[in-house]
Amino acid sequence: EIFRPGYGAGRGGGGWGGAPSFTPRGGNGFDRNAYGNPGHGGQQGRGSGDGQWKDGKHIPGPSNPRIERELFGIPNDPNVQHSGINFEKYDDIPVEASGQGVPEPVTTFANPPLDDHLISNIELSGYKVPTPVQKYSIPIVMGGRDLMACAQTGSGKTGGFLFPILAQAFQNGPSAVPMQTGMARQRKAYPTSLILAPTRELVSQIYDEARKFSYRSWVRPCVVYGGADIGHQLRQIERGCDLLVATPGRLVDLIERGRISLQNIKYLVLDEADRMLDMGFEPQIRRIVEGEDMPPTAARQTLMFSATFPRDIQLLARDFLKEYIFLSVGRVGSTSENITQKIEYVEDVDKRSVLLDILHTHGAGLTLIFVETKRMADSLSDFLINQGFPATSIHGDRTQRERERALEMFRSARCPILVATAVAARGLDIPNVKHVVNYDLPTDIDDYVHRIGRTGRAGNTGVATAFFNRGNRGVVRDLLELLK
Known part of the structure; x- marks a missing residue:
């Protein structure tokens, strides 16, 4: 079953409330005072390795061997090819970055300093050194810049956007969310990060990676896509949703149902943007970005990833991104050197x-x-x-x-x-x-x-x-x- 409970937060994990005011939420952002129970204020959930945000600090939860095996597999298992196994060979691939004020690429995950807890999860995942796209994207995103990256699938681009987004989430904590009255099952989610991708396979894989890198943290990832039981998906996002991975059509459906608000989005990622346009998703994407309560371009960071850079993608970048840095890993529209x-x-x-x-x-x-x-x-x-x-x-x-x-x-x-x-x-x-x-x-x-x-x-x-x-x-x- 794809909608496993996220192990990044307490059970509330993503912005619920019960009074018409604003409150910062952490780990368990559902204010139980509104329902006659003591508020938990970001405490641990099920004892399953969840972290919390407390007194302005990120407190990772305890290790859980069962969940670690599920997320990361068995270390040094000869039957499993870990994702970081040959990243050192990537140094021969050419990388070009253009735009104003391009930061220097990094060579390790510790510089610029990613969150220590994130680095431990990266190590558990088998990554040893950043891939070319990560060497550039980490300082670009950490520096607050928008990014348009042309890189092949398999280049480590998922980590290229998840690493800096999660690092800043771990360091800065959760956002304030509006409290709501009404029945619990009508609660609305207020994610701070939104990742759009074209297919259920891809959003599921991004979600699985997000679960790895948010392990033991206060961040709770969720995934929604068409072709699956929407009731089950609603129950998952009701439990909390800090980082949402979604296909455009299903997200529009949930917005129309009043179950997701985009007003708190700090990071918007469009992965495989060319494929989303090929599949006819441009109207839904434009509605999500321009026609709902998404913060304007100047008030969010937007990251676009595409294997090719045709004219329609250039137009999308012009409309959605601000003063972005263009990153090309290998020849644009080419195949992998490997x-x-x-x-x-x-x-x-x-x-x-x-x-x-x-x-x-x-x-x-x-x-x-x-x-x-x-x-x-x-x-x-x-x-x-x-x-x-x-x-x-x-x-x-x-x-x-x-x-x-x-x-x-x-x-x-x-x-x-x-x-x-x-x-x-x-x-x-x-x-x-x-x-x-x-x-x-x-x-x-x-x-x-x-x-x-x-x-x-x-x-x-x-x-x-x-x-x-x-x-x-x-x-x-x-x-x-x-x-x-």
Whole structure:
């Protein structure tokens, strides 16, 4: 179940109240005095490792071995590829920063000083040194600047925005929120950080990362997305929501229901902004940012991340960001330096036999195969199973539970082959994918870039193979340019 209780705060954790006044909230920001119970004022929740904000200080909660295993896994487990394993290799990737007053990049997490508690969570997560995007984004965001970053998925960009946001939350404490009267189930959440992303897979993964880095702190992260039980999501945000990760459509729904206010937002993050526009979310995004109670551009920090920088993204940056710094990690719109790309000419009738040859030859590790249609995803998965290869598939017609089960089977290597449609091309954070096969090439080069970005992540190397024939002539020019 994706909506696990956050282990970053007490049970109230995010801005509830019971009197028509303002009060600072910490850890447990729900004023129980309004309901005839003694106020807890930020005390610990369930004894599960939650922290608190007390007397102007962040007091981390005690360690919880069970939760640590759930969040961070078993240290030095040879079967798990930790996200920080090869980040040292990133130093060869070029980084360009432009804008007024660009701060010097950092080389360690201790400079500029991130919160000590955050650094301990970063170490538990397996990070050793900042990635290139983090080296620049940490001082940029800590310095109060807006950021437009072009970086590939897998470059450590999630940490690039979570680290400085959480560091400042741990240091500065919670914001004041308006108290409300009425039934408890009608309470409204007042998050201070909002992260928008295009798909339920991506928001779930960002949420999981936020849970790691907010472990034992007063900050309670929550996640909401479409295609899941909204009642369950409402119950989660009612328990407190300091940092909200959301898809645009579901967030608009919750705003319309009067269950979320954006008036306290200090940090707005748009992750995979190009993909959100590709999926038609621009009206919802503009409504969220410009048409609700979101603080204006000058009163918040806005961070945008995109793998590409087309004109519509440039216009969005112009409208949403102020005096921003532009950060390019690697060539804008390019593929990761860690991916070896192979293009094979294969007629459609020969694709299955060539795929079998590849799997027999390069079968070790996780293999992700992209196809164009839902029917082909199921058909090819069934074919591989009949050929003795443990495989599974995901596509848009699968239920959320089926998708999550398939992804878990793939991540755990019980089914080391995953056949997927484009719905899964963005946002999947599976660090040890060794091989991506474009069984069906997409017609758009940006889709190709995002697909093969599932391998070569977190500083690790990967292989991407594409089947090409005369039916793919429309993408030839862009593909050749990309391979230069």
